[in-house]
Amino acid sequence: MQILDGQLVSRATKDELKLKVAQLVTEGKKIPHLAAVLVGSNGASETYVGAKVKACGEIGFKSTLIRLEEDISENKLLSVIDDLNLDQDIDGILVQLPLPKHISDEKVINTILPSKDVDGFHPANVGKMVQGLDTFIPATPYGIMLMLEHYKIETKGKHAVVIGRSNIVGRPMSILLSQSAPYGNCTVTITHSHTKNLAEICRSADIIVAALGIPEFVKEDMVKEGAIIIDVGITRVPDASKKSGFALKGDVDFKAVSPKCSFITPVPGGVGPMTIAALMKNTFKACIDKL
Known part of the structure; x- marks a missing residue:
């Protein structure tokens, strides 16, 4: 069993980008600039946005963090996005999800210019991804594909089971794994809350991508020997033994499942x-x- 170390691959990816940014500086060209919009004060969202801003600093990108009140109107938020669309110095815009219930995720995603949609959620970018065209790929599925590439994991002809059908992970993941590409060419089964015989389907999988948000849902008896396990889930579970008061759990029962795997991602750090x-x-x- 080999751990797929996301920290290691992420660091290598960021180091590569850092060199490219240094080259841009040497050539007197524009430096990438990411604008992150955070609505409200959700603890997990604060952590995620903070990590993204920190990564920008490590690589040499410019970043702008825009904090907005929880009760901001939908129209006001869309107006903020419009301003970012018009700002020629801003290359990428991300609006951290989830948003408050009174704001439509769909309207927000559709308002971001496709050319600045670095989350890869805009329908124009999703359509290009489906057709295999050059575009922005949703960050989590893209990150998984980069990890498969780094570890040179053979995927061609394998049966991949994706648990979860969200537009953020499940659906794009199924498309990328099935595409005619070096780390695609899988036969993909998408499963979800209405799937019958889920455990049986998982036992037939060479690759399982678990992205449903239920801690330790994938058990040892759902996994065949030698399977490749990609655990996308990360849930805060109360834990009095931790200083923070909680532990982070993935969608896979790591302790029980990992001995059976050829490769597996840990949570956190995957x-x-x-x-x-x-x-x-x-x-x-x-x-x-844009250059």
């Missing part, structure tokens, strides 16, 4: 860091595409 690395690659691309 997919999470790769999501940020992929976002940085998208932001660099957004800048370079």
